[in-house]
Amino acid sequence: MKDGVNGVALGVFIFFFVAVTVMGFLAARWRKAENEHSLDEWGLGGRSFGTWVTWFLLGGDLYTAYTFVAVPAAIYAAGAAGFFAVPYTILVYPLIFTFLPRLWSVSHRHGYVTTSDFVRGRFGSKSLSLAVAVTGILATMPYIALQLVGIQAVLDVMGVGGGDSTNWFVKDLPLLIAFGVLAAYTYSSGLRAPALIAFVKDALIYIVIAVAIIYIPIKLGGFDDIFSKAGAAFAQTNPATGKPRGALVPPEAGQWTYATLALGSALALFMYPHSITATLSSRSREVIRRNTTILPLYSLMLGLLALLGFMAIAAGIKVTNGQLAIPQLFENMFPSWFAGVAFAAIGIGALVPAAIMSIAAANLFTRNIYRDFIKPDATPKQEAQVSKIVSLLVKVGALVFVLTMDKTVAINFQLLGGIWILQTFPALVGGLFTRWFHRWALLGGWAVGMIYGTVAAYGVASPTQKHFGGSAKEIPGIGEIGYIGLTAFVMNLVVTVVLTFVLKAVKAPEGVDETAADDYTVDSGDPGVQVELPPATAAESR
Amino acid sequence: MSDAPEVRPPVVTPVRVVIAVCLVAPFVAMLWVGSYAKTDPAFIGIPFFYWYQMLWVLISTALTMTAYKLWQRDQRARAALKGGASQ
Numbered sequence: 158m159k160d161g162v163n164g165v166a167l168g169v170f171i172f173f174f175v176a177v178t179v180m181g182f183l184a185a186r187w188r189k190a191e192n193e194h195s196l197d198e199w200g201l202g203g204r205s206f207g208t209w210v211t212w213f214l215l216g217g218d219l220y221t222a223y224t225f226v227a228v229p230a231a232i233y234a235a236g237a238a239g240f241f242a243v244p245y246t247i248l249v250y251p252l253i254f255t256f257l258p259r260l261w262s263v264s265h266r267h268g269y270v271t272t273s274d275f276v277r278g279r280f281g282s283k284s285l286s287l288a289v290a291v292t293g294i295l296a297t298m299p300y301i302a303l304q305l306v307g308i309q310a311v312l313d314v315m316g317v318g319g320g321d322s323t324n325w326f327v328k329d330l331p332l333l334i335a336f337g338v339l340a341a342y343t344y345s346s347g348l349r350a351p352a353l354i355a356f357v358k359d360a361l362i363y364i365v366i367a368v369a370i371i372y373i374p375i376k377l378g379g380f381d382d383i384f385s386k387a388g389a390a391f392a393q394t395n396p397a398t399g400k401p402r403g404a405l406v407p408p409e410a411g412q413w414t415y416a417t418l419a420l421g422s423a424l425a426l427f428m429y430p431h432s433i434t435a436t437l438s439s440r441s442r443e444v445i446r447r448n449t450t451i452l453p454l455y456s457l458m459l460g461l462l463a464l465l466g467f468m469a470i471a472a473g474i475k476v477t478n479g480q481l482a483i484p485q486l487f488e489n490m491f492p493s494w495f496a497g498v499a500f501a502a503i504g505i506g507a508l509v510p511a512a513i514m515s516i517a518a519a520n521l522f523t524r525n526i527y528r529d530f531i532k533p534d535a536t537p538k539q540e541a542q543v544s545k546i547v548s549l550l551v552k553v554g555a556l557v558f559v560l561t562m563d564k565t566v567a568i569n570f571q572l573l574g575g576i577w578i579l580q581t582f583p584a585l586v587g588g589l590f591t592r593w594f595h596r597w598a599l600l601g602g603w604a605v606g607m608i609y610g611t612v613a614a615y616g617v618a619s620p621t622q623k624h625f626g627g628s629a630k631e632i633p634g635i636g637e638i639g640y641i642g643l644t645a646f647v648m649n650l651v652v653t654v655v656l657t658f659v660l661k662a663v664k665a666p667e668g669v670d671e672t673a674a675d676d677y678t679v680d681s682g683d684p685g686v687q688v689e690l691p692p693a694t695a696a697e698s699r
Numbered sequence: 700m701s702d703a704p705e706v707r708p709p710v711v712t713p714v715r716v717v718i719a720v721c722l723v724a725p726f727v728a729m730l731w732v733g734s735y736a737k738t739d740p741a742f743i744g745i746p747f748f749y750w751y752q753m754l755w756v757l758i759s760t761a762l763t764m765t766a767y768k769l770w771q772r773d774q775r776a777r778a779a780l781k782g783g784a785s786q
Contacts, residue, residue: 237736243752244729247759251722254763380744405738406748412732420730446767453760460753464745 162316163488169497170315170504177357177505178338181350222307222507223300224459225362227568230479232466236391236403238411239568240463241418246456248423257427258442259589259677265437265686266676271517272433272585273525279588281668282596283529288603289581290525293430294551296578297518300429301555302562303570304511306480308335309559311500314484332559335508340552343512344545351512358509361502362458369499370461373468373490383464383471390470413637414629418572421643425575428582430517431510442680480567511552519548563622572628576614576642580606583653589677596668598656606649613641708780714773721766725759 224242231239260275269275272293277286309332317330343350377383384405391403407415426432439445469482472489476482487499523544528535535543558570584599617627632639679686728734729752738746 237748240749240752243756247725247729247752247755250759250763251725251766254766255722381741382744384741384744384746405746406736407732408736409733412736415732416730420726446770453756453763456756457753460749460756464749 163314163493163496165493166488166497166500167315167317169494170311170500173357173361173498173501174338174504177354177508178341180354180357183353221510222304222503223568223571224462225503225506226307226310226480226483227303227571228459228463229466229469229483231566231568232463233469233474233482234403234466234479234566236387236405236467237407238403238415239466240460241415242422242463243456243460244416244419245422245426246459247453248419249426250453252423253427253436254446256586256589257436257445260433260585261436261439261442261445262679262686263589263672263676266679267672270437271430271521271524272428272581273521276584276588277525277529278671279592280584280596280599281670282600285584285596285600285603286525286529288600289584290521292577292581292603292607293428293521294518296428296574297430297514298551298554299558299562299570299574301511301514301552302558303567304507304514305332305335305339305555305559306567306570307507308332308504310478310480311484311503314481314488315500329560332556335504336552336556339508339511339515340549343515343548351509351516354505354509358502358505361498362506365499365502366458366461368491368495369465369487373465373472373486376490377468377471383467386471387467410638413632413635413639417632417639417643418629421579421640421646422572422575424582424646425579425642428578428585429514429574430521431514434513434517434520511555515548515551515555516544518551519544519546522547522551562625566627569625569628572640572642573614573625575640576610576628576645577607579642579646580610580649582646583650587653592670593657594653595657595660595665597665598653598660601656602649602651602653605652606645609648610641610645613645617641708777712773714769718766718769718773721762721769724762725755728755728758 228239228242231242233239260272263269263278264275267274267278269278271290273286273290276289277283280286312334317334374380374383388405391405392401394401404411427436436445439448465483465486469486472486474482474485474489476485484500484503487496491499523540527543527547528540532539562570562573580603583594583602587594587599613630614625614628617625617630628641629638630641630644631637632644735748735751737748740747742750
């Protein structure tokens with residue numbers, strides 16, 4: 158938070174931003190299909206993306222401001238505890254390898270666009286489908302909020318607006334700018350925009366990481382120096398809590414938290430509507446499996462970026478808002494022009510996923526709330542129109558989270574979303590493998606998980622605020638501190654199983670399952686699989 | 700899951716066990732935090748805790764890739780079996 162504007166950095170940043178925005182608008186013409194006004198087209202890019210595009214798209218929403226700002230900031234603040242993001246992403250791949258191909262198959266057989274579509278088809282329950290949809294939309298909002306915080310941090314360090322100003326308008330100006338740009342181009346181009354921009358984003362990010370991870374340690378005297386300085390800093394007592402600020406290695410007491418955060422986040426990730434959107438827009442189920450074998454490269458990047466948190470400490474960066482640590486490190490270490498490139502990488506890296514997330518949440522609303530409950534006879538054009546408007550409303554919701562929650566621990570935004578979205582896991586993943594669960598039991602389990610999770614998270618206080626101050630709490634019955642989301646998930650599961658036994662005993666109506674066993678294993682090219690592509694391109698997928 | 704009941708090869712085969720192990724191993728390794736919560740030995744100045752987990756990114760990639768290849772082969776073999784039986 159230096160005074161004044163860093164002109165060169167800002168210039169470079171604006172250059173990239175304008176370039177990307179232009180690309181975003183042009184993206185509407187990329188691989189254009191015949192029926193451009195349908196929801197499949199706007200919201201799933203015509204479901205025609207191959208391995209590479211899918212990879213960029215998935216990477217685009219997995220590695221976000223969470224990776225570049227929130228995780229290093231968590232490390233900057235507390236050390237080892239923030240590194241749970243690495244095991245989290247490691248655990249994601251075996252998980253998605255197991256269940257996403259089945260989801261792809263059944264979705265392409267029945268034309269499902271969202272997880273709610275699937276749940277409704279599988280369990281014949283509109284209320285369960287509604288619960289999944291509402292959860293998806295709600296949980297996406299804090300995740301988008303995290304992206305906005307990321308963009309804001311970058312603008313803040315460049316001297317646009319910022320924390321020290323007393324004028325509320327100037328203070329929140331970066332946020333409003335970020336919000337405006339995001340809203341405008343998502344609205345016009347749908348999923349094609351972020352898919353295309355993801356290439357630029359990833360290229361920028363790789364360059365920045367490569368440079369940062371080599372250049373900064375050399376400048377700081379190697380990892381030995383970095384870690385010994387960081388260790389010394391963490392050993393100092395925090396006046397607010399009377400305990401050491403953090404540790405280089407999680408102490409015995411923190412290990413439960415570490416493991417549950419990793420596992421809970423991993424289970425939650427592919428429940429998010431946006432992750433599902435990226436998956437379903439791929440061309441074949443093989444594309445997904447192939448992808449899971451190359452995606453871990455992103456995890457490596459995440460680990461390296463996380464280490465930047467230690468470098469910020471070693472470089473003597475002192476910020477009150479931890480989110481500014483990494484942008485400030487870049488500003489101090491890099492020449493202005495390259496700092497601009499790095500800021501652009503972070504900014505675009507937040508923008509792309511935010512766009513994908515809001516599109517996904519909008520799809521969910523349109524398909525499973527608007528069409529199922531409000532206007533069943535909507536035309537494809539109306540659906541696309543409603544989606545566009547809802548994608549704006551979701552961003553407004555995100556803005557509310559930004560303005561009401563503590564921005565200094567941005568990682569909590571994502572963890573809060575995780576608490577909620579994790580509660581859809583039994584219905585979705587359970588449903589992909591078995592029809593044993595009863596639909597009402599799933600609904601009951603979901604309700605218990607949601608209520609417990611929300612109440613527990615509400616009750617967590619932090620030094621800066623009374624409610625929603627953190628995402629970990631004592632696990633009832635075990636006594637260790639663990640991720641609330643995972644605790645709620647276990648409760649959810651127990652309630653679901655118990656209720657299923659009860660409901661089956663009283664012979665409650667099961668609902669109609671419109672899917673068949675072999676729907677879960679088909680691939681593109683099999684009979685009845687919808688591949689919305691001219692044959693020439695579809696043939697490549699085999 | 701329950702297609703063509705007449706020619707069903709067994710659900711659990713040695714290959715599938717290997718696939719399961721490949722997919723479960725990362726969970727065991729990563730969730731057992733106590734096994735790697737230490738600073739030594741350091742690698743180029745990075746404490747064990749950090750480089751070990753990053754190493755696991757590579758290990759889990761290799762494991763997932765193995766699982767993928769094995770699964771592909773398994774599926775192809777089964778498809779051939781099924782195709783041959785139905786004709």
